[in-house]
Amino acid sequence: MALSVIESTVLGHGVAFLLRFFDRLGPKEICQLSKTNRCLMGITRFYILMRWDVLGFLSRFFVEEDEALALFSAENAVLFGPAVVKFFDRVKDTHFALDVCVNVETLDRILPFLESEGFRYISSQAKGATVRGDIDGEIARTPVEKLKSSGERNMSERDRSAWGPYDFVRDLRHVFRRVRLHVVRCEPYRHVLSLHSSGLMNFIAWGCAISLFPNSSLCHRRSYVSRQECVDDTSFSSAFNTWFESYAAAMGIHVVKFGYKIYDGVEIGDRYIGDGLCWIIPDKYRDPEALIRISSGPYFEVLDWLSGTTRADSYLRIGEPGVWRLTAWFGIDMDVxxxxxxxxxxxxxxxxxxxxxxxxxxxxxxxxxxxxxxxxxxxxxxxxxRVIAPKALRKPWTPAVLKYNMEFGSRAASYGLGLAFGACTFDLMTPPTEVQWRRLWSKIACCVELRLDEEGEGGADKHYKVSFLRAYAVKVEDELPEPRLVKYRRNIANRDWPIGILYKVVKPPDAHVESVTTVTRPLQPSDVLAPVFYVANMPATATALEGSFGGF
Incomplete structure (x- = not known):
């Protein structure tokens, strides 16, 4: 079948030309082009993977980008600021710090991850200060009623403002390896809704990249000011405003503050994150049509200047549906x-x-x-x-599980061979081929169930011990969420004669599953035998799995 002029032009001039060609098209044009035929869909898919790769973007800042995305999704953290705006706008210069907005109650999980990534806190207050100490100072200076309110149902923009930013660096010479932490008392996405204008409301959260006003910002190149009230010029949000004013001027974005002109295509009304007016980029891009398809998220309301609720210098007002009219007009005090x-x-x-x-x-x-x-x-x-489960973070009992694996992993693999081949329909008298072997272990694994016991009274004195309970064959797809299932099967595909083991930690008295750790062990080619020998060896290795490890 002959190629069209556009297909032959794009394919005949290399990758650099392809990127420059598509960079000049808007998101809607790219989507429409992808629907023309199968060839152009493949071309646009390649471009999308190159330009809007969420995990690739995170890999510029984190070594373990999968773990970072899973943690931020689990804690409802929001990644925003200049770096994310440039990501959506396809700007190649991304040497910017990454701004991360988190709730103050999630710091116990966020800070250890940043430390594990090699980030160090650089205090602007005093040498030797810690981020926890600085945040404790903010809490002490905040009125009690403001801490109790948390900004969840408060019409004041200040109640959704952030403490910080707190700078974390990996290398002082590399500014693009910086992370700026913004700590809020409300849900982090609400802080994004209180930013100066709609062009800044692009962020990464819940495992995907989200633009709330793509038609205005990315297509019509307009950003509507959405201030609720005056905020001190010394606040960090003003730095965002200053940066965006300069960026908008350089990139041809018109910042609409206030005026009597009515613009078409403004994304107003009762909105929710993920509605048809949003642009969603999933973490693993597969289909260009995923640009406009996503399930519903938190609700918010966008009112234009005609509503009478905006300030005299604002075109939009953005926030929780109905709250302004109830609180401002009728003086209702809402208790959450x-x-x-x-x-x-x-x-x-x-x-x-x-x-x-x-x-x-x-x-x-x-x-x-x-x-x-x-x-x-x-x-x-x-x-x-399987789809939404984040990769499990390192649990306090993980060292005990790993020590059990070091001591008994080879025995678990021997026992697992019998379990796996006993559960399949292979000819037990014929050694399997390597293709058959990989196919089996990509579907079946040996599950070793470990009992978790806590020792000590808590805090630094609490220790964990794991003890063997039982072992059995499982279907991997029934035990692992989609991201971990993909990684497990990738490990199986990359090893010679692999054996998959799942260490499932359960807690008495109701055997609740606390964590699942996957281990892939290679088998020596000389040990590849007919399955009948693995099955026959099971009674000898069953009792050898019993053991306990703890003290961590």
């Missing part, structure tokens, strides 16, 4: 109740007010009152669990 969490099993009505609930060990997104409800809901929940 504590978060109510109900057991994830639809047939169960037990909530966290009745008894403590435990998170799903795979994704952490659902809570259950016990193992029975978790098992009952698994046929439905596993679909979402």
């Amino acid at each position: 109740p504590g978060e109510l969490i109900v057991c994830g099993n639809p047939d169960c009505l037990i909530s966290n007010m009745d008894r403590p609930l435990q998170r799903c060990g795979g994704c952490g997104a659902k809570h259950y009152c016990g193992r029975e409800c978790q098992i009952s809901d698994w046929p439905v929940h596993k679909i979402a669990c």
Whole structure:
């Protein structure tokens, strides 16, 4: 089949020309071009992977970009600022610090990760100061009623302002290896909604990149000022404003402050993150049509200057639906109740007010009152669990699991060989080919269940011990969420004669799954035998798996 003129032109001049060609097109034109035929869809997909690669963007700042994205998604953190704006705008110069907005209650998980990545805190206050000490000072200086309010249902922009930024650097010579931490009392995405103008409201959160006003900012090249009230010029948000004013002037973006002109195509009304007016870039781009397809997220409201609720120098006002009109017009004081969490099993009505609930060990997104409800809901929940589950962070008992693997891993592999081949339909008398071997272990793994026991009274005195309970064959896709399943199968594909082991840590008394650790061990080619020998060897290796490790 003959190529069209545009296809032959793009394909005939190399990658550099292809990138320059598509860089001159807008997002909508790229999407429309991808729908022309299969060849152009492949070309646009290649371009999208090159220009809008979320994990590739994060790899500029973090060594473990998968772990970074999973952590920020789990803690509802938001990545925003100049670096993310340039990412959406396809600007090649990305030597900017990455701004990360987090809730103050998540610092115990965010800060250790930054330290593990090699970032060091650089205080602007005093030499030797710590970020925890500086934040404690902010808490002490904040009125009690403001701490209690947390800005969740408060019409004041100041209640959604951030403490900081707190600078973290890996190398003082490389400014693009910097992370600026912004700490808020509200949900981080609400802080983004309080920024100066709509052109700044591009961010990375929940495992994807999100532009709330793509039609205005990226297509029509307009950014609408959305101030709620005056904020001190000394606040850090003014630095964003100054940068964006210069950036907009250089990139041909018109900043609309206030005027009587009514613009078409402004994304106003009752909105939610992920609606048809947003632009969503998933972390793993596969289909150009994913640009406009995403499930619903948090709601917010966008009002233009005609509504009468904006300031005299603002074109838009952005925030929680209906709150301004209720609070400002009628003086209603809204009280926010504590978060109510109900057991994830639809047939169960037990909530966290009745008894403590435990998170799903795979994704952490659902809570259950016990193992029975978790098992009952698994046929439905596993679909979402595989997709949204972040990669599990390092647990305090991980050293005990790794030590168990060092001592008993080879025995678990020997026992797992019998389990896996006993669960398949291979000819037990014929040694498998390497292709058959990889196919088997990409689907089946040996699951070693370890009992978790806590020792000590808590804090630094708390230690964890793991003890062998049982071993059995499992389907890997039933045990791992999608991101970890892909990585597991990649490890299987990259090793010679691999054996997959899952260490599942469960906690008594209801055997709730706390974590799953995957290990891939290679087998020597000389040890590849007919499966019958592996099955016959199982009784001898079964008792050799029993052991305990702890003290960590």
